[in-house]
Amino acid sequence: xxxxxxxxxxxxxxxxxxxxxxxxxxxxxxxxxxxxxxxxxxxxxxxxxxxxxxxxxxxxxxxxxxxxxxxxxxxxxxxxxxxxxxxxxxxxxxxxxxxxxxxxxxxxxxxxxxxxxxxxxxxxxxxxxxxxxxxxxxxxxxxxxxxxxxxxxxxxxxxxxxxxxxxxxxxxxxxxxxxxxxxxxxxxxxxxxxxxxxxxxxxxxxxxxxxxxxxxxxxxxxxxxxxxxxxxxxxxxxxxxxxxxxxxxxxxxxxxxxxxxxxxxxxxxxxxxxxxxxxxxxxxxxxxxxxxxxxxxxxxxxxxxxxxxxxxxxxxxxxxxxxxxxxxxxxxxxxxxxxxxxxxxxxxxxxxxxxxx
Amino acid sequence: xxxxxxxxxxxxxxxxxxxxxxxxxxxxxxxxxxxxxxxxxxxxxxxxxxxxxxxxxxxxxxxxxxxxxxxxxxxxxxxxxxxxxxxxxxxxxxxxxxxxxxxxxxxxxxxxxxxxxxxxxxxxxxxxxxxxxxxxxxxxxxxxxxxxxxxxxxxxxxxxxxxxxxxxxxxxxxxxxxxxxxxxxxxxxxxxxxxxxxxxxxxxxxxxxxxxxxxxxxxxxxxxxxxxxxxxxxxxxxxxxxxxxxxxxxxxxxxxxxxxxxxxxxxxxxxxxxxxxxxxxxxxxxxxxxxxxxxxxxxxxxxxxxxx
Numbered sequence: 001x002x003x004x005x006x007x008x009x010x011x012x013x014x015x016x017x018x019x020x021x022x023x024x025x026x027x028x029x030x031x032x033x034x035x036x037x038x039x040x041x042x043x044x045x046x047x048x049x050x051x052x053x054x055x056x057x058x059x060x061x062x063x064x065x066x067x068x069x070x071x072x073x074x075x076x077x078x079x080x081x082x083x084x085x086x087x088x089x090x091x092x093x094x095x096x097x098x099x100x101x102x103x104x105x106x107x108x109x110x111x112x113x114x115x116x117x118x119x120x121x122x123x124x125x126x127x128x129x130x131x132x133x134x135x136x137x138x139x140x141x142x143x144x145x146x147x148x149x150x151x152x153x154x155x156x157x158x159x160x161x162x163x164x165x166x167x168x169x170x171x172x173x174x175x176x177x178x179x180x181x182x183x184x185x186x187x188x189x190x191x192x193x194x195x196x197x198x199x200x201x202x203x204x205x206x207x208x209x210x211x212x213x214x215x216x217x218x219x220x221x222x223x224x225x226x227x228x229x230x231x232x233x234x235x236x237x238x239x240x241x242x243x244x245x246x247x248x249x250x251x252x253x254x255x256x257x258x259x260x261x262x263x264x265x266x267x268x269x270x271x272x273x274x275x276x277x278x279x280x281x282x283x284x285x286x287x288x289x290x291x292x293x294x295x296x297x298x299x300x301x302x303x304x305x306x307x308x309x310x311x312x313x314x315x316x317x318x319x320x321x322x323x324x325x326x327x328x329x330x331x332x333x334x335x336x337x338x339x340x341x342x343x344x345x346x347x348x349x350x351x352x353x354x355x356x357x
Numbered sequence: 358x359x360x361x362x363x364x365x366x367x368x369x370x371x372x373x374x375x376x377x378x379x380x381x382x383x384x385x386x387x388x389x390x391x392x393x394x395x396x397x398x399x400x401x402x403x404x405x406x407x408x409x410x411x412x413x414x415x416x417x418x419x420x421x422x423x424x425x426x427x428x429x430x431x432x433x434x435x436x437x438x439x440x441x442x443x444x445x446x447x448x449x450x451x452x453x454x455x456x457x458x459x460x461x462x463x464x465x466x467x468x469x470x471x472x473x474x475x476x477x478x479x480x481x482x483x484x485x486x487x488x489x490x491x492x493x494x495x496x497x498x499x500x501x502x503x504x505x506x507x508x509x510x511x512x513x514x515x516x517x518x519x520x521x522x523x524x525x526x527x528x529x530x531x532x533x534x535x536x537x538x539x540x541x542x543x544x545x546x547x548x549x550x551x552x553x554x555x556x557x558x559x560x561x562x563x564x565x566x567x568x569x570x571x572x573x574x575x576x577x578x579x580x581x582x583x584x585x586x587x588x589x590x591x592x593x594x595x596x597x598x599x600x601x602x603x604x605x606x607x608x609x610x611x612x613x614x615x616x617x618x619x620x621x622x623x624x625x626x627x628x629x630x631x632x633x634x635x636x637x638x639x640x641x642x643x644x645x646x647x648x649x650x651x652x653x654x655x656x657x658x659x660x661x662x663x664x665x
Contacts, residue, residue, distance in 0.1 A: 039565050060567065065493065072537050072538075076534050078515060169407075181618070191429070192630065233659065295618075312506045316506070319513075343502075
């Protein structure tokens with residue numbers, strides 16, 4: 001029997017195998033068993049079958065994908081899909097009964113001024129945070145890569161101590177956002193905080209502010225911390241992108257008498273545009289989130305009043321503080337929509353031909 | 358930017374550090390670039406940002422050695438005497454030690470789990486053709502796009518139904534699940550770059566698929582594993598949102614990030630600034646030290662990790 005199978009396999013005309021050959025009907029349970037057994041325990045009869053290799057491969061694929069896929073499906077995909085469904089119900093989250101209310105939650109959102117206040121703050125951060133962060137990131141990265149004096153055989157070089165700058169600028173990126181929130185809450189403290197301390201020491205005591213308690217300043221204070229957190233990251237990212245631009249391009253620009261701003265806008269920026277674009281979307285999504293620092297740093301998690309309330313914090317409060325889980329998931333769906341629209345707009349706006357070098 | 362590009366970025370990054378390391382070289386005089394004033398201004402700005410980036414952290418560390426009463430009077434003083442009382446207070450009375458241990462325990466389960474499961478899925482997706490391969494890949498890659506906050510309410514009840522709410526195992530599973538999309542995405546790109554001939558040779562020598570993976574391909578993927586490992590380590594260690602939503606019932610099981618946020622609130626009532634700053638220092642100094650030792654790998658790991 002086993003011999004027969006091998007003979008069949010050696011035939012060069014075997015491209016279209018006849019289905020049942022070598023797999024008598026009675027062997028199917030054996031195959032099923034083999035699928036669930038490790039290779040070493042596979043019955044000999046199955047092992048000698050010419051289709052064993054395919055079975056071995058598929059067994060491996062299934063077993064290797066099984067656990068990751070199950071975990072992913074239970075904890076990521078299923079909650080994600082459920083969210084869409086719950087957003088159409090009046091579920092409180094406390095009890096297991098709820099009614100299907102259609103689009104009521106979304107209609108309610110339209111009239112909810114607190115939601116709109118949170119959306120306004122989120123969109124403000126979405127626009128302002130990438131501008132500031134990427135702008136400063138590009139400036140610093142260009143200084144570190146090309147801001148130095150020209151050395152003998154180099155068309156372009158970074159400033160002295162560029163490596164040191166890069167290490168220090170990255171500090172905020174490695175420490176936890178929870179720590180950052182607490183540290184900056186202490187920095188902004190009107191009495192014991194160093195920010196006002198510096199102003200007073202510089203004789204500008206009149207400029208000392210109640211940073212997080214003043215509704216006019218609170219969102220700006222949050223925005224600053226958000227940018228502070230990420231600038232180092234973009235410096236490193238853009239430096240790496242700029243570093244991979246060939247030196248002779250800079251040499252050519254230099255020979256043509258390009259000044260440094262010209263070099264930046266005409267050479268460097270177009271060549272790293274892909275990275276800038278990705279960074280822009282990434283930073284926008286980070287700004288749309290901004291959950292942890294608002295939750296930790298601000299008065300009443302989003303206050304004073306609604307001055308720093310961002311949409312994720314609004315969602316969290318609705319879900320876990322006041323028991324409106326269905327309504328909260330509707331907020332989440334809208335937030336996802338905004339994220340998608342933002343990413344799509346950025347992709348379309350900045351589409352241009354990729355420059356190869 | 359595609360994954361292969363970000364992988365390229367990782368490989369080219371080491372060169373970039375070298376231009377900066379030339380401070381000791383002699384600069385030929387009289388060859389300054391145009392715009393001297395601008396140059397001075399720009400350099401001053403670079404130095405200013407050093408103060409901005411490191412200043413708050415240094416301020417916290419200095420104050421962690423000071424007396425709470427002294428901090429309130431003057432935010433800028435130097436420690437008059439080196440007392441580590443704040444640290445012992447934070448460690449035992451404010452429970453920072455316990456919180457750090459909790460974080461470490463959760464990470465001890467979630468990090469190896471993420472790396473193993475992520476690599477397994479990525480390896481199969483990258484190197485085997487089977488029906489549904491593309492669908493599974495997109496399923497994982499798509500997970501990077503959507504915000505956790507949307508899923509958090511249903512996730513809370515999924516955890517509750519499985520009896521995983523407020524447990525360490527539950528947090529580990531959640532960390533693994535939410536780290537899988539990017540880990541799989543990144544490792545798939547990495548496994549695709551590895552030469553297939555080595556795996557073929559192993560198969561011809563009679564190694565099983567499993568053995569080929571663990572003994573041949575996984576060791577070959579070490580650079581990728583290090584990058585994504587650093588990314589996941591920092592991401593999971595610094596995670597604030599998932600523990601807040603899924604692990605806030607028992608105070609003694611709180612993680613470090615939760616404990617610090619809590620300490621910040623209670624400090625407002627008790628005025629124990631010293632303990633707060635000591636707690637912050639305990640949480641950030643080890644990470645900063647590790648970062649400074651491995652700064653190149655950390656920077657590469659995080660930047661390669663973030664550019665999707």
